[in-house]
Amino acid sequence: MAPSGRVTIRDVARAAGVSATTVSHVLNGKGAVAAATRERILRTAAELRYQANPIAQSLRGGRTGVIALAIRPLDAIGYTLQGVDYFVRLAGAAATAALDHGFGLMLVPDLTRRSVPAAMNLDGGIVVDPFVGDPVLAELLDRGLPVVSTGRDPARPEHIWWTDTDSRAETRRVLDLLFERGARRVAVVAGTDDNAWNHDTVEAYLSWAHEHGQEPILERVPEKRGETAGAEVGGLLLSRPNPPDAVFASTGRHAASIARTAIALGWDIPGRLLIAAGSDSEQTRFATPGITALDLSPEATGRLAMELLLERLAGESGSAAPRIVPATLHERQSTARLG
Amino acid sequence: MAPSGRVTIRDVARAAGVSATTVSHVLNGKGAVAAATRERILRTAAELRYQANPIAQSLRGGRTGVIALAIRPLDAIGYTLQGVDYFVRLAGAAATAALDHGFGLMLVPDLTRRSVPAAMNLDGGIVVDPFVGDPVLAELLDRGLPVVSTGRDPARPEHIWWTDTDSRAETRRVLDLLFERGARRVAVVAGTDDNAWNHDTVEAYLSWAHEHGQEPILERVPEKRGETAGAEVGGLLLSRPNPPDAVFASTGRHAASIARTAIALGWDIPGRLLIAAGSDSEQTRFATPGITALDLSPEATGRLAMELLLERLAGESGSAAPRIVPATLHERQSTARLG
DNA sequence: GTCACCTACCAAAACGTTTTGGTCAATCGT
């Protein structure tokens, strides 16, 4: 055994009476090795509990098996609250997919703020909800890494390696539902994070309102001010001279806090006001009445992003990107019917 | 430049007219090098944009700079909901602390279920809320890795490397508050995960009840069944012949859903029933009325666990462990006063 | 009989560092 106490390939070679080359060949299924020899080597390796040293493999092969995960909206607010269950579900799915393929997923909080530790080098990266012109996305690309993002960076149209739900279509789907349930003045409350999701939501709403001959009623609320801001904007909307009869809020937190405010102000939901959310969360499921929401399938998004990245790493560049993940609309009490 | 396109230490050595040894010494501040030479080497390295290859450093030094993070309660339920904001805050703080010291934090979903990918080897691990006799904790320890857990493993008293809040004392603190606000029949709803947190909560409650001459009213609800189970157990508690006048639920989700059920059944909170939670979350802040809860300071717990681990890696074994993190009690409307 | 081509194996190089164990000259102590 090596002085380090670790069993090396040479120990196996010695014990089996062959060269290290042959052991390597057997273990990696490469060269031509006689069946008997192969057996003997495998047996010896198992007996000695040989485990290839991944660092040495990396040094030789140039790959580390480590993929970075940057969750941009959380970077911006310091990993506190917000629609966190979305991100946990996404990160969990991505980590699981990575591990299933022999890769590890490394959490990297804001690469641009702290100096990147020398200790890590990466095979690729996943950036969740990049901002417009996102510096972390840029940094990873500058390093020459293959990067997949969850949601595109609108300032970087050439970067086609992303996965997302079709935010515009899904937004219209919810708006259409509200219309079908009788709403004729639909207000939208979007976030202020400068990313594709908010852009697409607003854009889809404006054209939808135009098509339906409705003047747009649009408010924007910072993602980080979920609970308090929802109350403010809710009060604001409902005290308008010509108040909306439905509110579509992009986050579940905003939708729930607006609903709560409306009820406190004496509005009946769904009798006098419909509420829907662009992202399902604990708040939409938990609210009274339950709030209709889009389940953006973060698990599927995370898994697909990882698979897309791994395919690129494996050189299968023929696969189509971007990849669109379908959302599921959970209809709940909050959009039952007006009147 | 090396054929790989990468600038190596030898390229710098050649350009500066010295040996690779001297470059290494300068870069690591080790040997004795003349000031002029040092300057020249540093300048050359900067000009060539030299970046040490971390894999080669690892191979030589035996360290990878990667720390594993296992979040056990999430492993158990597949990274879906539950008290997720606690875990996100903890993981974010741990990852930030790691990065500040040049380490990366790798997410490892259930090491025991999937074969450990060859691609990764680790310098250490952090296990969040291990179960009693936790197999993942065992696996990491078996590999000879230094491991710090967040919450101890009661089946492994010799493993003293953990960080946690003093669950028993904090539980008593909340119970005392309820008592002070007039409650004389306090019920407790704990989770079913087999870990130190639940054990300590129950144990503290039983002895507290005994001291206060109160018969214990204890219910246990699976963590994963947050929203529906809270309603059930709430109904159960309140329909008892001799119902409680206060409920302490260990998770925010359970507390909030019990509160909602109570209100739906016509109980006034806090007039006729007090509610408190053992863990602050979106639900406790968001509920109407606001629910008094312990903020378990996941950021401090995560950061401290990481620092403890890094100190061990650095060989500073003199530091005291376990380390206790104080919790903060957020008093809200739900415990204002009975009557 | 020899040329070509297999099969089965191996020695050495390569990956890019850090560390060990030097050499050589200059300085110091006595």
Next chain:
DNA sequence: ACGATTGACCAAAACGTTTTGGTAGGTGAC
């Protein structure tokens, strides 16, 4: 004046793999 020490530097080994470029013997074709 001479051994001991120090300062400045370097060649080579080491870390544990994978890959390259072989060798040696056997077999079949002509």
